[in-house]
Amino acid sequence: MSLETLLLFVPACFALNMAFGPNNLLSMTIAAQNGLLAAVLAASGRLAAFVLMIAVAALGMGALLMASEIAFMVVKLLGAAYLVWLGIKILRSDAELPSERPELGKNGLRTFIRREFLVAIGNPKAILIFTAFFPQFVVPGDYWISFLVLGTIFLALELVAIALYAFAGTRLSRMMRNARGLRWINRISGGTMIVFGALLATARRPTA
Template sequence: MPLETLLLFVPACFALNLAFGPNNLLSMTIGARHGLRSALLAAAGRLVAFAMMIAIAAFGMGALLIASEVAFTVVKVLGAAYLVWLGVRILRAKVDLPLDAPEPGGQGLRGFIRQEFLVAIGNPKAILIFTAFFPQFVVPEHYWGSFLILGAIFLTLELVAIALYAFAGTRLSVMMRNARGLRWINRISGSTMIAFGALLAVARRPAA
């Protein structure tokens, strides 16, 4: 892949990785409540979901979400419903737990990984990024190799973005030392997650 192509792709891609969205909010929230290590390990769920989406886009099936209003709407509604449910769950979380305690309902690292995966896989706009953004940098003569390189770069930069958001979350941990601070963190995180769900619910399918 030409160097000039990579020099254009990397900064544009990292801007997408750093964009504030439900997954990055989730990393920040986990980082604040359970530390950097937990947030980074939980992000495995997101990386798996994005890797699957990149593979789908590479095989051309991502175009289905662009071409089919029904397919886009089904994924969109399910994703929006999950974000709202997750936001409500955060809002209702107990505030008298120690920082290293598991969440109510048996939540733990496995649950965080599942949350990251479901939040990522439930957003049809994510796969549209891979379908519309990646092809601009693919070298036709080396299609599969290009997609593999672009995908690897995206996932690497995504991990960097995850670490930055999770670290920012750990800086909020001082507020978590008292019930009032924890209650406000829950209110902000839960409300924002619900807002993301509402925005996703009204999102329109891109023109084919």
């Protein structure tokens, strides 16, 4: 893979990583309530989902999702339903003031990791990124190596985006010092998550 190709891929890829979506919103919310480290660790669920998607796209199965209206519709509706459910759950959560630093046990962290994974895996447009975007930079003669390099770069840049959004979330921690601020964080996060779910439900399958 040439340097010229990488110079085109990296900025375009990072723009996709930094796009504001449900996973990045989730990182901000977790960071605001539980700190930077918790948000970064929780995002391992998202990265695991993306690894699976990259593998699926590399094997050519992503083309099936793009070609099949039924497959796209099923994944889309399941993903949308989960986002709406998660948004409602956040909206209905109690505005209890945390102690000096919330105790995030293994079960709590596992819950956040599972949420990150399900939000990512439930969005069919994510795998279409790897199916439609990656091939533009793949070298036919080095197909598998190209996908490996592109996938590694994508995941590294995604980790940077996660850290940036999580850091932004920690800036909201001041609002966590009173119940009113916590209620507003829950309203904004939950409401926005529901909007993302509605937008996903109405999204059309991309054409070739």
